[in-house]
Amino acid sequence: xxxxQTPLVDGVYVVAILVFILGLRSMxxxxxxxxxxxxxxxxxxxxxxxxxxxxxxxxxxxxxxxVFVGGLAGWYWARVVQMTAMPQMVAIFNGMGGGAAGAxxxxxLLVSLGNPVTAGLxxxxxxxxxxxxxxxxxxxxxxQGWLRSxxxxxxxxxxxxxxxxxxxxxxxxxAAYSVQAFWLLPFFLLMxxxxxxxxxPIGGADMPVVISLFNAFTGIAVALDGFALVNGPLGDAxxxxxxxxxxxxxxxxxxxxxxxxAMNRSVGNVLFGAFGATEETGTTVQGSxxxxxxxxxxxxxxxxxxxxxxxxxxxxxxxxxxxVKELADLLEAKGVxxxxxxxxxxxxxxxxxxxxxxxxxISYDKLFxxxxxxxxxxxxxxxxxxxxxxxxxxxxxxPGSPLFGMPxxxxxxxxxxxxxxxxxxxxxxxxxNDLFYKDNTRMLYGDAQAAVGQIVAAxxxx
Amino acid sequence: MSADLWTALFIGIxxxxxxxxxISRVPVLLHTPLMSGSNFIHGIVLVGGIVVLxxxxxxxEEAIGLVAVIMGAMNVTGGYVVTERILAMxxxxxxxxxxP
Numbered sequence: 001x002x003x004x005q006t007p008l009v010d011g012v013y014v015v016a017i018l019v020f021i022l023g024l025r026s027m028x029x030x031x032x033x034x035x036x037x038x039x040x041x042x043x044x045x046x047x048x049x050x051x052x053x054x055x056x057x058x059x060x061x062x063x064x065x066x067v068f069v070g071g072l073a074g075w076y077w078a079r080v081v082q083m084t085a086m087p088q089m090v091a092i093f094n095g096m097g098g099g100a101a102g103a104x105x106x107x108x109l110l111v112s113l114g115n116p117v118t119a120g121l122x123x124x125x126x127x128x129x130x131x132x133x134x135x136x137x138x139x140x141x142x143x144q145g146w147l148r149s150x151x152x153x154x155x156x157x158x159x160x161x162x163x164x165x166x167x168x169x170x171x172x173x174x175a176a177y178s179v180q181a182f183w184l185l186p187f188f189l190l191m192x193x194x195x196x197x198x199x200x201p202i203g204g205a206d207m208p209v210v211i212s213l214f215n216a217f218t219g220i221a222v223a224l225d226g227f228a229l230v231n232g233p234l235g236d237a238x239x240x241x242x243x244x245x246x247x248x249x250x251x252x253x254x255x256x257x258x259x260x261x262a263m264n265r266s267v268g269n270v271l272f273g274a275f276g277a278t279e280e281t282g283t284t285v286q287g288s289x290x291x292x293x294x295x296x297x298x299x300x301x302x303x304x305x306x307x308x309x310x311x312x313x314x315x316x317x318x319x320x321x322x323x324v325k326e327l328a329d330l331l332e333a334k335g336v337x338x339x340x341x342x343x344x345x346x347x348x349x350x351x352x353x354x355x356x357x358x359x360x361x362i363s364y365d366k367l368f369x370x371x372x373x374x375x376x377x378x379x380x381x382x383x384x385x386x387x388x389x390x391x392x393x394x395x396x397x398x399p400g401s402p403l404f405g406m407p408x409x410x411x412x413x414x415x416x417x418x419x420x421x422x423x424x425x426x427x428x429x430x431x432x433n434d435l436f437y438k439d440n441t442r443m444l445y446g447d448a449q450a451a452v453g454q455i456v457a458a459x460x461x462x
Numbered sequence: 463m464s465a466d467l468w469t470a471l472f473i474g475i476x477x478x479x480x481x482x483x484x485i486s487r488v489p490v491l492l493h494t495p496l497m498s499g500s501n502f503i504h505g506i507v508l509v510g511g512i513v514v515l516x517x518x519x520x521x522x523e524e525a526i527g528l529v530a531v532i533m534g535a536m537n538v539t540g541g542y543v544v545t546e547r548i549l550a551m552x553x554x555x556x557x558x559x560x561x562p
Contacts (some may be wrong), residue, residue, distance in 0.1 A: 003533055020503050021480060027496045028487040034549040041542050051509045057516025066528045070535025078543035090498050094542035098534040100507045103530035107514040107523050215501055222507045223474060229510060230470040237513045242470045242505040243477045250481030251500045344490055351493030358551040369490040
């Protein structure tokens, strides 16, 4: 006999899943995206609320406490955080999902260790969930600047990591085989350690790949938990986890591949290559860097027909987006066409630059991705590069360069190039940038916000 | 394996294709909200947390279940608020479009 609650809860889950899919679909246009996510929010709220109706449940006070504490913390933290800290916020909330998936798997293991199917599924969910939370914590620390963002490497790193993974999984397997819950403890500890070790050698500029990968990981872990739950007494909730988790797992995997492709590197190379750990040596670039001052840069742009602004991580660090908007407004008032060229992996998460420019109030009609704008550089009078480096490095067209083959923004094709850069250092990849030595390139040294501010001041005077 | 598990497997495979199809239409412009929106959707893990905590019987199960619920609740609310904040910036319905 089925209690009356079960069909109600199942029905809510079905509707919720439908709304989630439509919500993600609405993300294909900025005009519909917000309404889609709000609907998904309502659906999620109801799905969570009815979950306590499933027959056989108790511990309602603990559930209420957990939802209240976690919900308030997440809500508050996400509200107060600066927009510039978005990459690490996305990373940490994703990590929380991974941690929850790991914890659910842990309880499933404690309850049904003797059931090989549930135990196997839960072990798999536990591995991926633990790696997701531990890796996301490292990503958070790196993005927050509390941990060196360069790859952290040590000799024998990959064999050590592999050993930790294999020994950890062996403990988990033995726990299930012997039905002794004690061995789950070293299993979980080693899995979390593995997650830390896994993320350490991945550098800051590779974060767009890593963040979306951990997002996919959490999705998969949630789906695996769902399978384990389906095999248990309250299977109904499991289906919801399977669908939503798999949906996110597929979406995250696709985004991960897109990001890696935008750098012309395999996901494996991003994860295990410790890219940027060593600096390129032996190649010398012909020519010298020529600098320009802010007032000359202002004049050059004021008399241009078209200016293409190329933002990079340097703009994010300096929080220069408001100044950039101010500059663009002044130029547009003078009849200059201003466009923005966005490289898919500029910044520290997929779409990072779009978010910052949107925050400054710049219309998204003016933001163009690489394929759309590359053909326009030859007709642009000025390309203004603000804190971008590797994504505009023409070395990507030079065989033998570590960047060779990476699809870049062809900034060097513009009549004049102005590069705002903090100092003479190399980009994240540790590779000399040929662009800076070109005859049509001028360097404007300084913090992006200060430098753009000086240009704005000069424009106002003229 | 139970029949339910086979059903779940069918559903899972289909979901993977739905996820792939739906996401491949999202423009680069919205990659961040897409990521944080899908981050919010895997917050459904909270439902799993509630179920395991609801069925937990020993103090250890309850403690771990509580951790799952707290983390799941953080995931779902944080993911939602972050996504909503980002999309609000892309929303032009409130301010007039076009250059000033």
